[in-house]
Amino acid sequence: MSEARKAVCLLSGGLDSSTCLAYASKQGYDCYALSFDYGQRHRIELEAAAKIAASLGAKKHLIVRIDPRLFEGSALTTGPEVPKSRSGDEIGKEIPVTYVPARNTVFLAHGLAWAEVLGAGDIFLGVNAIDYSGYPDCRQEFINAFEQMANLAIKASVEGRLRIRIHTPLITMSKAEIVKLGALLGLEFRLTHSCYDPDASGRPCGRCDSCLLRRKGFREAGIQDPLEYLA
Amino acid sequence: MSEARKAVCLLSGGLDSSTCLAYASKQGYDCYALSFDYGQRHRIELEAAAKIAASLGAKKHLIVRIDPRLFEGSALTTGPEVPKSRSGDEIGKEIPVTYVPARNTVFLAHGLAWAEVLGAGDIFLGVNAIDYSGYPDCRQEFINAFEQMANLAIKASVEGRLRIRIHTPLITMSKAEIVKLGALLGLEFRLTHSCYDPDASGRPCGRCDSCLLRRKGFREAGIQDPLEYLA
Numbered sequence: 001m002s003e004a005r006k007a008v009c010l011l012s013g014g015l016d017s018s019t020c021l022a023y024a025s026k027q028g029y030d031c032y033a034l035s036f037d038y039g040q041r042h043r044i045e046l047e048a049a050a051k052i053a054a055s056l057g058a059k060k061h062l063i064v065r066i067d068p069r070l071f072e073g074s075a076l077t078t079g080p081e082v083p084k085s086r087s088g089d090e091i092g093k094e095i096p097v098t099y100v101p102a103r104n105t106v107f108l109a110h111g112l113a114w115a116e117v118l119g120a121g122d123i124f125l126g127v128n129a130i131d132y133s134g135y136p137d138c139r140q141e142f143i144n145a146f147e148q149m150a151n152l153a154i155k156a157s158v159e160g161r162l163r164i165r166i167h168t169p170l171i172t173m174s175k176a177e178i179v180k181l182g183a184l185l186g187l188e189f190r191l192t193h194s195c196y197d198p199d200a201s202g203r204p205c206g207r208c209d210s211c212l213l214r215r216k217g218f219r220e221a222g223i224q225d226p227l228e229y230l231a
Numbered sequence: 232m233s234e235a236r237k238a239v240c241l242l243s244g245g246l247d248s249s250t251c252l253a254y255a256s257k258q259g260y261d262c263y264a265l266s267f268d269y270g271q272r273h274r275i276e277l278e279a280a281a282k283i284a285a286s287l288g289a290k291k292h293l294i295v296r297i298d299p300r301l302f303e304g305s306a307l308t309t310g311p312e313v314p315k316s317r318s319g320d321e322i323g324k325e326i327p328v329t330y331v332p333a334r335n336t337v338f339l340a341h342g343l344a345w346a347e348v349l350g351a352g353d354i355f356l357g358v359n360a361i362d363y364s365g366y367p368d369c370r371q372e373f374i375n376a377f378e379q380m381a382n383l384a385i386k387a388s389v390e391g392r393l394r395i396r397i398h399t400p401l402i403t404m405s406k407a408e409i410v411k412l413g414a415l416l417g418l419e420f421r422l423t424h425s426c427y428d429p430d431a432s433g434r435p436c437g438r439c440d441s442c443l444l445r446r447k448g449f450r451e452a453g454i455q456d457p458l459e460y461l462a
Contacts, residue, residue, distance in 0.1 A: 062298075062300060064298040064300075064301065065298060067341075069295075070341055070344040070345050099386050101344045101345075101348050101386070102381075103344070104384065105340045105385075106337075106341060106344055108340075109337040109339075110298075110301055110337060112332075112333040113302060113333035113334070113336070113337055114301050114332075116332040117302070117303050135386075136385065136388075136389040137383075141383055142380065145376070145383050146380050148376050148379075148380070149373065149377050149380045150333075152368075152370070152373040153335065153336045153373050153376075153377075154333050154367060155332070155366075
């Protein structure tokens with residue numbers, strides 16, 4: 001029996017990255033989940049990530065700290081307040097204040113280092129370019145450029161032992177399609193956390209971009225979201 | 232009078248990155264020096280970096296911690312001992328055990344995040360592809376691929392406010408040429424630290440690849456290296 005292939009799966013604890021991890025696991029990969037503590041206001045997502053990694057049978061889950069001074073000024077860290085109550089139609093028209101400088105570049109760079117250490121050629125990332133917030137580092141052309149760079153960067157690739165592939169299975173899906181896929185894969189939605197600005201007990205606000213997109217997705221998928229929103 | 236342009240300068244505290252910072256400073260940039268604590272055995276280089284950043288008038292110096300679990304297995308962190316006493320001719324024939332997985336990708340990703348926060352379009356990196364240890368992420372083709380990716384990754388580039396340029400002024404220089412350039416720029420060589428495996432007091436071993444290349448460079452440049460080596 002041949003050994004399962006290893007994959008590094010970036011996991012925020014949100015709906016998309018959790019569905020992505022469930023997908024990679026279903027494909028038969030041994031999954032190594034990687035989460036980041038970068039001083040985000042919604043740190044409860046790290047607890048969610050740990051529970052999801054365990055529930056989906058990840059071989060290992062690493063939470064890596066990133067110096068938050070690098071990300072100063074984003075609404076997700078030290079910047080202005082997370083905006084609320086935009087209509088669904090307003091989302092995605094411009095890059096919002098919740099953008100975090102070079103976040104996916106930094107995350108994928110860490111994922112690449114761990115992938116080489118593990119001997120994992122496959123990196124899964126739950127980015128989505130349809131029902132999303134307009135971040136430039138969620139687009140396919142960024143992912144392609146990162147993959148190309150990655151294969152020039154590491155010893156294992158240059159020596160021909162490892163070909164790095166960045167998998168983004170959700171990138172062209174709507175949020176409703178992601179919800180349906182998650183349901184199909186048996187993802188425990190109650191463990192996932194999407195809100196940018198939860199209260200102290202972790203309850204989602206229901207009004208930030210991320211909550212609005214999630215609720216719209218569940219509604220359109222015709223599936224009940226088990227989370228209880230504050231508003 | 233127009234404001235000086237800002238540059239992020241990656242600074243290990245070694246000869247190359249220090250010369251690179253001196254060069255960027257001489258070009259008139261306001262320099263923001265960035266160093267990394269990644270569990271390297273030769274942590275004394277971080278003290279060297281702080282002294283050099285101060286002596287070269289950097290506007291700010293940030294030492295960022297990177298989770299060393301990502302880099303497991305390199306001789307510079309937790310892996311085998313740093314090899315000694317190879318002849319100068321053996322260096323650069325193959326990628327050595329001192330390789331650190333995806334190190335420059337992780338470093339540049341952090342540099343990119345800070346550059347966007349600062350509004351700095353220019354990132355300086357003292358890599359060198361001639362008298363070097365054979366690392367894949369010191370080659371021009373890797374640098375080009377990173378730059379291309381970077382301009383697709385960040386909001387400020389996508390919106391046309393910032394064009395990221397990765398400067399590698401030393402990449403085609405010999406170590407002797409770097410020593411000569413450092414001397415010309417008034418770099419205080421006694422502050423720089425190159426050894427991979429210094430003793431507890433910080434004295435360089437004189438026999439690791441990095442010491443051998445440095446000594447050869449000073450010898451060929453006809454300039455006295457102020458460091459006192461153990462052997």
